Amino acid sequence: MADFLPTFADVVAAAARIGPHIVRTSVMRSAAFDARVGRQVFFKCENLQTGGAFKYRGAINTVLQLDPARTPLVVTHSSGNHGNALALAARARGMRAIVVVPRDSARSKIANIEAAGARIEFCEPGLAAREQKLKEVLARDPGEVVHPFDDARIIAGQGTAVLELLAEHSDLDVVSTPVGGGGLIGGSALAAKALSPRIRVVGAEPANADDAFRSLKTGTRCSVQVPDTIADGLRGSIGARNFELLRTLVDDVITVSEAQIVEAMRITLQDLKLLIEPSSAVAVAAALAGQLGKQGDRVGIVLSGGNVDLDQCPFLRGAAAPAM
Amino acid sequence: MADFLPTFADVVAAAARIGPHIVRTSVMRSAAFDARVGRQVFFKCENLQTGGAFKYRGAINTVLQLDPARTPLVVTHSSGNHGNALALAARARGMRAIVVVPRDSARSKIANIEAAGARIEFCEPGLAAREQKLKEVLARDPGEVVHPFDDARIIAGQGTAVLELLAEHSDLDVVSTPVGGGGLIGGSALAAKALSPRIRVVGAEPANADDAFRSLKTGTRCSVQVPDTIADGLRGSIGARNFELLRTLVDDVITVSEAQIVEAMRITLQDLKLLIEPSSAVAVAAALAGQLGKQGDRVGIVLSGGNVDLDQCPFLRGAAAPAM
Numbered sequence: 001m002a003d004f005l006p007t008f009a010d011v012v013a014a015a016a017r018i019g020p021h022i023v024r025t026s027v028m029r030s031a032a033f034d035a036r037v038g039r040q041v042f043f044k045c046e047n048l049q050t051g052g053a054f055k056y057r058g059a060i061n062t063v064l065q066l067d068p069a070r071t072p073l074v075v076t077h078s079s080g081n082h083g084n085a086l087a088l089a090a091r092a093r094g095m096r097a098i099v100v101v102p103r104d105s106a107r108s109k110i111a112n113i114e115a116a117g118a119r120i121e122f123c124e125p126g127l128a129a130r131e132q133k134l135k136e137v138l139a140r141d142p143g144e145v146v147h148p149f150d151d152a153r154i155i156a157g158q159g160t161a162v163l164e165l166l167a168e169h170s171d172l173d174v175v176s177t178p179v180g181g182g183g184l185i186g187g188s189a190l191a192a193k194a195l196s197p198r199i200r201v202v203g204a205e206p207a208n209a210d211d212a213f214r215s216l217k218t219g220t221r222c223s224v225q226v227p228d229t230i231a232d233g234l235r236g237s238i239g240a241r242n243f244e245l246l247r248t249l250v251d252d253v254i255t256v257s258e259a260q261i262v263e264a265m266r267i268t269l270q271d272l273k274l275l276i277e278p279s280s281a282v283a284v285a286a287a288l289a290g291q292l293g294k295q296g297d298r299v300g301i302v303l304s305g306g307n308v309d310l311d312q313c314p315f316l317r318g319a320a321a322p323a324m
Numbered sequence: 325m326a327d328f329l330p331t332f333a334d335v336v337a338a339a340a341r342i343g344p345h346i347v348r349t350s351v352m353r354s355a356a357f358d359a360r361v362g363r364q365v366f367f368k369c370e371n372l373q374t375g376g377a378f379k380y381r382g383a384i385n386t387v388l389q390l391d392p393a394r395t396p397l398v399v400t401h402s403s404g405n406h407g408n409a410l411a412l413a414a415r416a417r418g419m420r421a422i423v424v425v426p427r428d429s430a431r432s433k434i435a436n437i438e439a440a441g442a443r444i445e446f447c448e449p450g451l452a453a454r455e456q457k458l459k460e461v462l463a464r465d466p467g468e469v470v471h472p473f474d475d476a477r478i479i480a481g482q483g484t485a486v487l488e489l490l491a492e493h494s495d496l497d498v499v500s501t502p503v504g505g506g507g508l509i510g511g512s513a514l515a516a517k518a519l520s521p522r523i524r525v526v527g528a529e530p531a532n533a534d535d536a537f538r539s540l541k542t543g544t545r546c547s548v549q550v551p552d553t554i555a556d557g558l559r560g561s562i563g564a565r566n567f568e569l570l571r572t573l574v575d576d577v578i579t580v581s582e583a584q585i586v587e588a589m590r591i592t593l594q595d596l597k598l599l600i601e602p603s604s605a606v607a608v609a610a611a612l613a614g615q616l617g618k619q620g621d622r623v624g625i626v627l628s629g630g631n632v633d634l635d636q637c638p639f640l641r642g643a644a645a646p647a648m
Contacts, residue, residue: 026350028372047597048352108594266634270432273371273630275597306597310590 005241008194010156011187014061015163021060021092023049025161027168033271037287038295042172044165047276047306051112053233054161054184054304055085055148061157062146063089072096073143077123077130079232080109081305082148087118098141100133102126106232106277108309126226127237149181150239159187165300166195174293176283177302179203179212179253180234182242184304189249200251202292204283206230207255211237216246216253230258233279233305254292260285268303280304329565332518334480335511338385339487345384345416347373349485351492357595361611362619366496368489371600371630375436377557378485378508378628379409379472385481386470387413396420397467401447401454403556404433405629406472411442422465424457426450430556430601432633450550451561473505474563483511489624490519498617500607501626503527503536503577504558506566508628513573524575526616528607530554531579535561540570540577554582557603557629578616584609592627604628 025045034040046054059082063074074090075098076083083099090097097118101110102125113120123133138145147154161184162175175192177184189201205212209227215238223237238246246253256264261278264285268276276284283301286292292299349369358364370378383406387398397420400410407423414421421442425434426449437444447457462469471478485508486499499516501508513525529536533551539562547561562570570577580588585602588609592600600608607625610616616623 052597269599270634273376273599275593275599310594 004152005244006152006156006187006190008190010152011159011163011191014156015160017064018057018060018157018160021064022057024164025049027165028272028274030271033267036267037290039287039293040298041287042165042169042298042300043272044161044300044302045274046161047274047280047303051081051085051088052305052307053081053085054158054302055081056088057160058154058157058183059085059089059146060092062151062153063093063095065153066093066095066144068093068095071144073098073141074146075134075137075141075143076100076146076148077134078148079235080105080113081233081307083118084109084112084116086146087113087116091117098137098143100130100137102130104232106307106309109307112307125235127223147239149183149236150241152241154183155187155241155245157187158184159191161302162188162300163191165302166192169298169300170196171298172199172300173297174200174202175300176202176204176286176292178231178234178279178282178304179205179238180279181236182212182238182246184302185250186242186245188302189245193249200293201249202286203246203250203253204286205253205255206234206261206282207257209234210255212246213253213255215243216250219247230261231279231282233277234282254286256282256285256289260289264288274303275306275308276303277305277308280306328476329568330476330480330511330514332514334476335483335487335515338381338480339484341388342381342385342481342484345388346381348488349373351489352596352598354595357591360591361614363611363617364622365611366489366493366622366624367596368485368624368626369598370485371598371604371627375405375409375412376629376631377405377409378482378626379405380412381484382478382481382507383409383413383470384416386475386477387417387419389477390417390419390468392417392419395468397422397465398470399458399461399465399467400424400470400472401458402472403559404429404437405557405631407442408433408436408440410470411437411440415441422461422467424454424461426454428556430631430633433631436631449559451547471563473507473560474565476565478507479510479565479569481511482508483515485626486512486624487515489626490516493622493624494520495622496523496624497621498524498526499624500526500528500610500616502555502558502603502606502628503529503562504603505560506536506562506570508626509574510566510569512626513569517573524617525573526610527570527574527577528610529577529579530558530585530606531581533558534579536570537577537579539567540574543571554585555602555606557601558606578610580606580609580613584613588612598627599630599632600627601629601632604630
């Protein structure tokens, strides 16, 4: 695998390439949150990134390396944020995009992909169904496949968020991100370990989709089939390149319950005034459980995205505005 | 009144005085929101200020001008955010604080005031009850009264938010803030008109608490008694100094319905991923109604605060985390 793995140099090159195209997102803090967890926590706000998630970093890093004249079409499968990001990135480069989307994806994410001008092809949940549908699409419409996470260009792009975080706060003890397919944790680990080998890199995952946790513990790449978690962005299983980076660079993976995820969303809204999606909340939940570093540590958390169906979230009940 | 009115020089002096003590809050944008309203909107995020509202600017500007040895106690009445801000500011200076709080204030705000170390004295809603209670408190505990809005030090402090906004985006066509007692709109108008007389300064107010609207239209200071609005920070009536600034410097006041306020909170959460309180949402609602400037204009809005009772907001229903 080694020749296909991205390196720290790829993350640095990605940062230079995408710099003019992305939002250099804020790093936020909350005294109330710090008091809750007994740590100094630095939140990298990728929920404020273009498209509402870190995924735009990897997507734009990839399409900027393609020639629109030779590659007019990009194709992918995505539970939402990667599809949206790729659609936005393709449009920015004058390319077309087709996105295969599982039917159980968040409605707001599907709407975003359509608004970004991509064509949507629905499939059943689960990796097998996604890949089958992708094959069918490619048979009709040949294009460049941009995998949501198992792609060196994507991983390098995602790593730029932690690169920025550490440029502003170089003395962190721990960096944590959610783990779905492993693009974000892989790129983050490349950035963090190269800049400071003593930083602990910790993934966070729903207990109901704990493939990365089991993969790290057993040393063998595990997968999950149609996991039942509110964290719709983390239902995929860890990719091959991503597992290599996980195995060699990531110190630990923490799992959290569905109830912890929802409570973490709520506390982030209350303390930081920020809306984050369930997939982002897993790392916040790990912090609230006291599982990121030790008392007094300086902890960086990537808030990976903010695309929530307001009327489907347990504490964000639909309710159109009342008639008053 | 003129000798008691703050000037632009007071706002500039306040900015220098409080600079090391406040958060220089971010200015955020949203392509989705811009598309909704056909304007370029710049949101000054005072919901991310110390204490969760712009009120800390005025409070810290005031206590920094007091000598703790001679003035060990500050006293005020407040529906929440000013009380919290004054408590935090007093604590930072080693002073005590007593806050008279109407019983119908948001629970989260009351909890914040207590957490900030102030003593709370409850009163009935309405200005008369507030002032009566304040007198009783002062009879027992003589201290410096720091009025929530009708005070030159407070007004000058509140004006620093728009001073910062215009330092970053000097070419705005419109600046809008909510209007309660008028501290924020007064200070903002001082800053905006001095920096660029062509900027329109527009207040926004609940139709159910439209004292500033009526005051501006009639040229006479009006008041409201126990107004029925979800915007708990805007239930007070405009102050004397504040009316002078409104009358001479503010171009217009827009009123919005309760339903518009709730919808504006919801859209801000969706587009900007930011939690704002109902009082903040009035200016956002005015923008959504197309009432701030004209198509294509550059509009600055002060998001005045983010202290919301998550379990009392119409679309943020309580619901503890579900058992999963």
